[in-house]
Amino acid sequence: MRRQMTHPAGIPANTEGSIDLRRDYSEDELLAMAQQLPPAFPPGTDWQYSNTGYLLLGILVRRVTGRFYGDLLGERVFGPLGMAHAQVISEAAIVPHRADGYLLHDGELRNQDWVAPSLNTTADGALYFALTDLLAWQGALRTRALLSPTGWEQVLSPVRLADGREEPYGFGWVLQVAKDAPLYHHSGSWQGFQTYAARFEGADLDIVVLTHLAAAAPSRFVAGIARLIAPALSLPPEEAP
Numbered sequence: 641m642r643r644q645m646t647h648p649a650g651i652p653a654n655t656e657g658s659i660d661l662r663r664d665y666s667e668d669e670l671l672a673m674a675q676q677l678p679p680a681f682p683p684g685t686d687w688q689y690s691n692t693g694y695l696l697l698g699i700l701v702r703r704v705t706g707r708f709y710g711d712l713l714g715e716r717v718f719g720p721l722g723m724a725h726a727q728v729i730s731e732a733a734i735v736p737h738r739a740d741g742y743l744l745h746d747g748e749l750r751n752q753d754w755v756a757p758s759l760n761t762t763a764d765g766a767l768y769f770a771l772t773d774l775l776a777w778q779g780a781l782r783t784r785a786l787l788s789p790t791g792w793e794q795v796l797s798p799v800r801l802a803d804g805r806e807e808p809y810g811f812g813w814v815l816q817v818a819k820d821a822p823l824y825h826h827s828g829s830w831q832g833f834q835t836y837a838a839r840f841e842g843a844d845l846d847i848v849v850l851t852h853l854a855a856a857a858p859s860r861f862v863a864g865i866a867r868l869i870a871p872a873l874s875l876p877p878e879e880a881p
Contacts, residue, residue: 643683644693646799650679651693653730664758665844667699687807691764698763720781725770729760741832743854752832764832768838773783778846838862843870
């Protein structure tokens, strides 16, 4: 499970090309498809971000607890942190002020591509948030809420590979340095949405940017805001504008 959460498990990055995004799949079908994928590398020997690994984690949660992972998130994370609007995507639910995701096609805005409902409930994403929810999430990182100090140490420690190399990734956070202090950040994208969250520990600064255009680059806003507040701050070169 640790390797799945930190991405040196060798599980291929995704099932692109083998999955029909307009078809509803059962968890058993998704599990069978993932099991047919050839390993990207022997576990622990390299690093590759894997949505499939997190999809499997959601299935594992149900197998172990008998409950849907989204319900456990609501009970153990969203509720305690006051993330009042956070929930797994639901096409049927009435969600006040729900935003739409957009694509650019020949310079014109189009609605996001439709995805089958079951594929919008897997644990590799598929969450609705309001800005206040993500600020509460950042607050949990700031105050080290929910977990023990030992737990947070594991979350914010880089993964170590079998040959001793380290990759700057913890449990769901990219781990880097800005202004000689830790920088924790992560991006997300799905169905016409692009998001970016960053915490600059040295400046006690959290920045969250949500966009609903597939071509948007929210890391540019994060980088620009950080420099306005503290000119010495910057995102890593590959994330900066």
